Amino acid sequence: MPVQDFEQLFQDKIDNEIKIEPKDWMPEAYRKTNIRQISQHAHSEIVGMLPEGNWISRAPSLKRKAILLAKVQDEAGHGLYLYSAAETLGMPREEMINDLHSGKAKYSSIFNYPTLTWADIGAIGWLVDGAAIMNQVMLTRTSYGPYARAMVRICKEESFHQRQGFEILLVLSRGTTAQKAMCQDAINRWWWPALMMFGPKDSESTNSDQSMKWKIKRKTNDELRQNFVDMIAEQIKTLGMKLPDDQLKWNTERKHYDFGEIDWDEFWQVVKGNGPCNKQRLEARRKAWENGEWVREAAAAYARKRADRQKDKAA
Amino acid sequence: MNFIRKFYYGDIPDQKGSDEIKDAKNPLAGGRGAGHDWPLWEVFIRSKQGLDHKHAGSLHAADSQMAIENARDVYTRRMEGVSIWVVESKYIHASSPDEAASLYEPANDKVYRHPTFYDLPDEVNHM
Ligand SMILES: [Fe+2]
Numbered sequence: 001m002p003v004q005d006f007e008q009l010f011q012d013k014i015d016n017e018i019k020i021e022p023k024d025w026m027p028e029a030y031r032k033t034n035i036r037q038i039s040q041h042a043h044s045e046i047v048g049m050l051p052e053g054n055w056i057s058r059a060p061s062l063k064r065k066a067i068l069l070a071k072v073q074d075e076a077g078h079g080l081y082l083y084s085a086a087e088t089l090g091m092p093r094e095e096m097i098n099d100l101h102s103g104k105a106k107y108s109s110i111f112n113y114p115t116l117t118w119a120d121i122g123a124i125g126w127l128v129d130g131a132a133i134m135n136q137v138m139l140t141r142t143s144y145g146p147y148a149r150a151m152v153r154i155c156k157e158e159s160f161h162q163r164q165g166f167e168i169l170l171v172l173s174r175g176t177t178a179q180k181a182m183c184q185d186a187i188n189r190w191w192w193p194a195l196m197m198f199g200p201k202d203s204e205s206t207n208s209d210q211s212m213k214w215k216i217k218r219k220t221n222d223e224l225r226q227n228f229v230d231m232i233a234e235q236i237k238t239l240g241m242k243l244p245d246d247q248l249k250w251n252t253e254r255k256h257y258d259f260g261e262i263d264w265d266e267f268w269q270v271v272k273g274n275g276p277c278n279k280q281r282l283e284a285r286r287k288a289w290e291n292g293e294w295v296r297e298a299a300a301a302y303a304r305k306r307a308d309r310q311k312d313k314a315a
Numbered sequence: 316m317n318f319i320r321k322f323y324y325g326d327i328p329d330q331k332g333s334d335e336i337k338d339a340k341n342p343l344a345g346g347r348g349a350g351h352d353w354p355l356w357e358v359f360i361r362s363k364q365g366l367d368h369k370h371a372g373s374l375h376a377a378d379s380q381m382a383i384e385n386a387r388d389v390y391t392r393r394m395e396g397v398s399i400w401v402v403e404s405k406y407i408h409a410s411s412p413d414e415a416a417s418l419y420e421p422a423n424d425k426v427y428r429h430p431t432f433y434d435l436p437d438e439v440n441h442m
């Protein structure tokens with residue numbers, strides 16, 4: 001069959017909402033886009049553990065510490081689901097890790113911002129996980145089967161992440177003057193970077209919309225961002241706090257919130273590696289990998305020994 | 316064709332990425348100790364006594380015992396399982412999607428295998 005026919009069959013499947021599975025024929029660019037997107041997503045889960053890990057030893061109570069540990073452990077799990085989804089496309093795990101550590105692979109820029117106070121852990125759960133959930137709920141319907149299934153699993157775990165974050169802020173918002181100020185300060189610092197998570201405005205992209213056609217993506221950046229703003233603008237009322245945007249206003253005609261302009265210079269700077277913590281994050285990942293080397297070696301040696309012992313027994 | 320230039324949430328295009336961080340001492344340059352000698356395992360989980368094991372995903376581990384322990388941490392953090400199977404991925408043989416049509420063809424024209432094929436009078440119940 002000529003390639004065009006394969007491509008037509010492939011597109012028909014997509015149009016009919018039939019999932020693509022690892023062994024099915026797929027255009028090379030579809031494979032590549034999925035590998036890049038899934039591995040970036042995996043890296044984001046893994047690097048995303050770092051800003052929060054910063055507060056595990058300083059959580060204000062044993063309860064908060066246990067919750068934060070469980071949350072960070074979930075993020076590790078999310079990274080692993082996603083790495084194995086990317087592997088089904090023929091991308092070796094080792095190569096993905098190499099690409100992350102060499103700086104070649106990207107991850108979500110949001111994790112290049114520092115966590116300065118305990119309230120930041122609340123703001124991350126509420127805003128950062130909240131923004132991620134918008135994207136991930138959409139991706140439960142993505143066209144590549146293993147990616148979609150990983151997303152279903154992840155979304156089940158995510159709602160606790162957002163709720164625990166909101167609850168942290170809720171407690172602070174009902175606390176002392178200093179606690180209230182800390183809560184507002186964290187919201188001020190995380191709001192705009194959270195909005196940037198959705199990527200450039202739709203009008204910035206003039207090129208072909210292949211990801212939509214292939215149903216890898218099913219909503220545009222602006223659609224997702226608007227959904228997020230509408231959700232948060234309502235939820236913040238419960239906190240009695242303010243979003244740092246004078247232009248935030250309900251638009252009765254659009255039935256959506258209007259909001260101000262994102263600082264796109266900052267966005268591109270952080271993407272390009274010049275955010276507050278880009279260097280620190282990569283160094284932390286590399287160091288963790290280097291320090292784990294003896295563990296990996298010991299495990300491999302132990303497995304070999306056990307296999308030999310079993311062979312002896314059998315002989 | 317002009318593929319995938321668009322910058323979507325969670326998919327940063329290569330050409331817009333950071334300048335690669337040059338690091339001569341990249342510890343992974345040789346791929347050493349990268350876990351490449353740890354095989355891939357497929358994980359199957361029985362969610363509840365009385366149900367079948369179902370494929371949950373895959374992971375890397377040095378041996379079967381480590382695969383089971385990792386599977387517990389990765390796939391059953393919320394009591395999702397009462398039993399775990401792991402099998403090295405290389406031992407799984409799969410039917411080819413390209414041959415699906417001919418492979419399942421024999422079942423195609425045997426409607427009489429389904430109960431709805433049989434027309435019985437209304438007064439016959441419970442059948
Ligand atoms: Fe996650």
Ligand SMILES: [Fe+2]
Pocket residue numbers: 075129158161
């Ligand atoms: Fe999360």
